[in-house]
Amino acid sequence: MTSWLVSRIEGFARTQPAQRAVTEGDRVLDYASLWTQANAFAAALHEERFALGDRVALILQNSLEAVVATYGTWIAGGVIVPLNAQAKARDFGPWLRHADARVVVHEAGHGDAESAIDSLPETPLVIVTGAGSAAPGARRWSELLADVPQHAAIDVDTNVLAMILYTSGTTGRPKGVMLSHANLAANVQSIVEYLGLVATDSIVSVLPFYYSYGASVLHTHLAVGARIVIESNLVFPHLMVETMARERVSGFSGVPSTFVLLLNRVPLDQYDLSSLRYLTQAGGAMAPVTTTRLRSALPHARLFVMYGQTEATARLAWLPPDRLEEKLGSVGVAIPGVELEVRDENGRRADAFAVGDVYARGANVMLGYWNDAETTAGVLQDGWLKTGDMGHVDADGFLFLSGRRSDMIKTGAHRVHPKDVEEVIADLAGVGEVAVIGIDDEVMGQVIKAFIVPQAGTDVSTDTVKAHCRERLAIYKIPKFIEFVADLPKTASGKIRRAVLAGSDLREVS
């Protein structure tokens, strides 16, 4: 059978061909055009002797092309590998090699993507979107999709791989979450059920499709024949709210920092947002005060607090809006088709209110990490996913999270592995030792701080460090704060004591 998500698009292309599926500024894809273009993309891949299971890397901001390439790849029986378009060549190279991408789609003039492709042992098929410059040998999107014969969707087993999402590993050890068509279908169906999504819904999305949350927003809406309105960024948040009002959208999804920005910078009461039916929030805990402010600013919209992770496709738990006030601070109960369990240190189900490790089981749990059986075995145990999160359930079975057994930094919608930043800073001449942590920030949740021990007799400045990072790291990974210290606190075995650093006095140097 064909992929369930693909079959949904095919169905809507027949039953509601003129209904808008995706809009991006003035550009619109209705369901008929989405289906036609996705088939043309699939046909173009097959003309290049594309084989079942081949990987197509997408280095694209949210765009119509990103949607077409995703569904086109699935029609062709391939696997999409959406990569963070803000990343740098030092990330793209390892990802593309690790995924062994046969095809790379990127925006014209993306220098870091071009450098990474140049470094590959075998040149993939490169497809370039937009009108800017393209490297020799690259194919133009517009030419590729013109005049190619249509392609019938390939039948695939639903358990085969559909997507690899790289989570915040390090460049030395990329972590590619493998999601099957069945994983995607299961999670989409659960979310559609509890959000009550229907074809008349529409949503503004600023969440990148290359993250599980953004991908989930995209696929849940397309799976019901609804409409997704792409907004490129939050630099001008009032413009996004204008779009929400003008387009009369029924939904909006964000991470905590998205809602803080909206509440702090946009006079929401000056816009007609009466069409909003649902708001979804995931991507880390939102401060209860923000939740309360949001409810007060948009009382007619139902606020769905959700929890999940990429390894579970996207969602694991949801807090029914009518229990929000009563269970403030909880991430709710398991979504349909998922079991959640808190286990004590002996691996037994913990009693109510006892904190332990959160485990999950369901058809949405990943197949594993791509080409990494060892790391997979560490998190997939006896059919359960060890989430890495700590928490407890209350007497009513509502889950409350209380931390994570990892040093991962959450800043805005992003996850950053401290080692990723430390590796880059350590490469700079004059840096003796470095440790990176996340520190609390009112808007972003956390921002990055680096502690640097300079080598004796050297002169390293904050500007030198930041400029060095800017060349090599995505903008959100550049440390906001840098503190030069004489030494780093360590355990007897030499491991850096990050908790001690997190308690250190903050000194802004920028």
Place this chain on the structure above:
Amino acid sequence: MDHKRQIKQFVLKNYLFTEDESALSDSESLIRNGTIDSTGMLELIAHLEKTWSIKVADIEMIPANFESIDAIGAFVARKIAA
């Protein structure tokens, strides 16, 4: 120093961490190329307001006024003249 040049030096220093003027062309998009994010835009606007004693209204916070050094320079010139 003309105001456009001063704006450019602020952007170079605070977002590109350099004083090398060749690191950024005056017509380059600061938003699309990721030079300035949401927080950075607020910092830039605060700097403009303080430096030239102007007030940037919500309605003026649009890409046409802040897309590039050229656009910001022209916007500030209009505000000062107003």
